[in-house]
Amino acid sequence: MSILWKRKDLVGLKDLEAEEIQLVLDTAKSLQEISLRPVKKVPTLRGRTVANLFFEPSTRTRVSFELAEKRLSADAINFTSAGSSTVKGETLKDTVRNIESLKVDLIVMRHPASGAPHRLAESLPISVVNAGDGINEHPTQALLDMFTIREKKGHLAGIKVAFVGDIVHSRVARSNIWGLTKMGAEVTLCAPKTLLPAQVEALGVRATSNLEEAIHEADVINLLRIQMERQSESYFPSIREYANNYQINRDVLKHAKPDVLIMHPGPVNRGIELSSDVMDSPYSVILDQVTNGLAVRMAVLYLLSGVRNRAAKKASVHS
Amino acid sequence: MDSDELNRAVTRIAHEILEKNKGTEDLVLVGIRTGGAVLAKRFQEKMESIEKKQIPFGLLDITLYRDDLSEIGPQPNVRETEIYFDVSGKKVVLVDDVLFSGRTIRCALDALIDLGRPKSIQLAVLIDRGHRELPIKPDYVGKNIPTSHDEKVVVKFKEHDGEDNVIVVTEGES
Numbered sequence: 001m002s003i004l005w006k007r008k009d010l011v012g013l014k015d016l017e018a019e020e021i022q023l024v025l026d027t028a029k030s031l032q033e034i035s036l037r038p039v040k041k042v043p044t045l046r047g048r049t050v051a052n053l054f055f056e057p058s059t060r061t062r063v064s065f066e067l068a069e070k071r072l073s074a075d076a077i078n079f080t081s082a083g084s085s086t087v088k089g090e091t092l093k094d095t096v097r098n099i100e101s102l103k104v105d106l107i108v109m110r111h112p113a114s115g116a117p118h119r120l121a122e123s124l125p126i127s128v129v130n131a132g133d134g135i136n137e138h139p140t141q142a143l144l145d146m147f148t149i150r151e152k153k154g155h156l157a158g159i160k161v162a163f164v165g166d167i168v169h170s171r172v173a174r175s176n177i178w179g180l181t182k183m184g185a186e187v188t189l190c191a192p193k194t195l196l197p198a199q200v201e202a203l204g205v206r207a208t209s210n211l212e213e214a215i216h217e218a219d220v221i222n223l224l225r226i227q228m229e230r231q232s233e234s235y236f237p238s239i240r241e242y243a244n245n246y247q248i249n250r251d252v253l254k255h256a257k258p259d260v261l262i263m264h265p266g267p268v269n270r271g272i273e274l275s276s277d278v279m280d281s282p283y284s285v286i287l288d289q290v291t292n293g294l295a296v297r298m299a300v301l302y303l304l305s306g307v308r309n310r311a312a313k314k315a316s317v318h319s
Numbered sequence: 320m321d322s323d324e325l326n327r328a329v330t331r332i333a334h335e336i337l338e339k340n341k342g343t344e345d346l347v348l349v350g351i352r353t354g355g356a357v358l359a360k361r362f363q364e365k366m367e368s369i370e371k372k373q374i375p376f377g378l379l380d381i382t383l384y385r386d387d388l389s390e391i392g393p394q395p396n397v398r399e400t401e402i403y404f405d406v407s408g409k410k411v412v413l414v415d416d417v418l419f420s421g422r423t424i425r426c427a428l429d430a431l432i433d434l435g436r437p438k439s440i441q442l443a444v445l446i447d448r449g450h451r452e453l454p455i456k457p458d459y460v461g462k463n464i465p466t467s468h469d470e471k472v473v474v475k476f477k478e479h480d481g482e483d484n485v486i487v488v489t490e491g492e493s
Contacts (some may be wrong), residue, residue: 004393023396030380030397039433042383072383302383306394 005303009121009128012137013178021179025147025300028292034071035294045074045305051104053095054080054131055111060266060290061131061141065108068297077104096123106304109133127304135169140300141265142175144293146183148222148285151292152261157184162214164190164246164275165224166235168197172265173224177203190214191246192237211246217257221248222263223273239272249275253283257310261285320462320485323476328461329358332443333365335459340410345438347375347409351427352398354416355379355403357476358445362414377402379413384426400430407435413458416474418444421455428453445486 002075003019014022034042050069054062069076085188099107101222106127107119114134121128132138150156161180166191167173180187187205189196190213200207208214215221226242236242248262262274262283270276278284340346343366346432347491350359356378363376380398388394413427424442431440448466462485466472469490477483 004396006393025399030399031383033400034383037434042433043429044383044388047389302397303394306388306392 006307008020008304008307009117009130010125010139010300010304011117011121011128011130011133013139013142013175013182014137015124016179018181018182021143021183024143024151024296024299024303028143028147028295029304031298031302032292032295034115034298035291040260041071041073043067043073043282044302045072045319048064048074048105048106048305049103050074050076050106050129050301051099051102052076052078053099053107053109053111054078055109055116055198056132058110060293061138064290064293065129065131065297066181068294068301071294072298072301074106074301075212077102078198082253092119096120099283100124106301127307129300129304132171135174136171137175137178138265139175139179140297141172142179143300144296145222145263145265146179147292148263148289149261151288152285153219156180159185159219160188160217161168161185161186161220162218163222163224164248166195166215167191167224167229168195169227170224173222177205181205181244188214188218192236194240202294211252213257215239215248215252215260218256218260220261220263221256222265223268224247224265225267226269226273228269242270247271247275248271249278253278263289265289320446322483325461325483325485328445329361329365332459332461333362333369336441336443337366337370338411339458341443343370343372343374345408345410346412347377347404347406348412348414349377349379349402349406349431350379351413351415351423353377353382354474355407355414357478358416358443359414361479362412362443367420375404377404379427379430381423381426381430386422386426397413401432405435406431406437409435409437410484411437411440412443413440414446417420417446417448417472418442418455418457418460419448419450419472420449421453425453445474446472 003023005023052065066076108129108131110131111133114136115126117130117133130137130139146156149159153159163173177187181204189205189207190201190211193209196207264286268274348359348363350356362452363374378401380400382397383397441458444457445461447457447460447463466487471488471490473488475482475483
């Protein structure tokens with residue numbers, strides 16, 4: 001842990017170096033202990049204000065960020081505008097103006113448009129954390145996935161991770177691919193051809209539509225939610241057929257390693273991508289992911305908050 | 320301060336801690352990362368060999384409690400606080416290598432109290448170099464070394480640096 005964090009924003013894992021990912025994971029490890037204390041709070045971000053802007057529905061990510069902010073003693077304000085598909089370019093600009101007037105120190109944003117947090121980060125002197133943008137990235141989810149794998153398996157290098165499910169629409173998969181390949185893990189994507197992105201080899205990963213082949217050597221199976229709301233677009237004939245071919249259940253796990261980890265970013269469609277009994281079995285680390293997400297988000301908030309200071313200082317000198 | 324002097328100071332402080340606390344009952348050692356970690360471990364070994372009793376030992380990282388986090392640039396790296404016992408009701412001996420402004424100790428007191436309600440907190444340091452900025456006073460001191468502000472006290476331990484010694488250097492040298 002010799003390097004120091006120098007970035008103002010966390011918009012994606014695409015831009016990060018392996019050492020920076022390592023630093024976030026190590027910092028998260030150090031911060032984990034706070035949530036086990038009788039007083040689950042440290043004064044580190046006292047007096048700082050974080051705005052959570054969620055232009056898309058979210059439960060666990062928003063709650064996780066909010067709790068992370070509170071554990072670090074920051075003040076949190078929440079904006080949610082669930083549903084509205086008109087939240088685009090111009091509105092974002094207006095949002096920026098409003099946020100600036102409120103003198104917040106850090107913005108956590110989820111937005112349906114890919115690239116929205118990048119634009120915000122460029123136009124603001126304060127830190128921006130991407131909490132999911134369109135089908136582009138969801139960096140804190142990938143970081144908590146990597147943290148969980150590292151915690152359970154001891155390391156990331158050489159670990160084989162299979163992603164099964166709706167990969168083409170998954171920002172979770174995309175961030176994980178960037179992160180895991182940088183950390184030396186081997187990634188396999190598995191889905192019906194219609195749900196696989198084009199030219200996956202360019203990303204340095206393998207792709208297959210055969211579930212057995214995908215999970216045979218996997219140390220980790222990371223499942224992605226089948227997005228029911230997209231069924232009208234007919235990516236596969238029926239939910240039942242998808243479940244028949246791609247569901248992870250006891251039978252399918254006979255083809256996997258005995259110590260394979262089952263992960264899922266949530267929310268899970270029980271009985272579709274994952275059978276109920278496996279979800280509640282020792283294979284599943286889905287609830288560990290939720291716990292670890294808190295420490296990872298605390299780490300990100302902590303690391304970014306240092307860099308903001310310098311930027312703000314510079315700004316005040318100029319004004 | 321060479322290896323022998325350092326060792327004698329550790330031995331003396333270990334005896335002083337045991338004398339003042341009338342033995343090891345409810346006594347725990349907490350080293351402040353990173354400088355206090357090795358020193359606290361040495362106190363533990365010394366005191367356990369004197370009393371033939373085990374003394375709980377923990378490590379405290381004070382980074383999250385620093386009062387200068389809003390001033391400095393990139394955030395300092397946080398290391399793990401490893402205190403696996405309940406500090407409530409315990410006589411805690413905080414250990415650090417060099418006592419200077421007292422700000423680190425202020426952080427450590429806040430951090431410790433967030434972990435529980437110790438019966439008492441005492442402070443043991445190897446070097447007291449003066450220049451306190453807060454009303455903090457050590458209970459056990461290895462050596463008082465008067466310094467000027469532009470000097471720096473460098474403490475080296477065999478465990479990390481291959482040798483035991485304490486030197487005073489002027490800023491710019493090292």
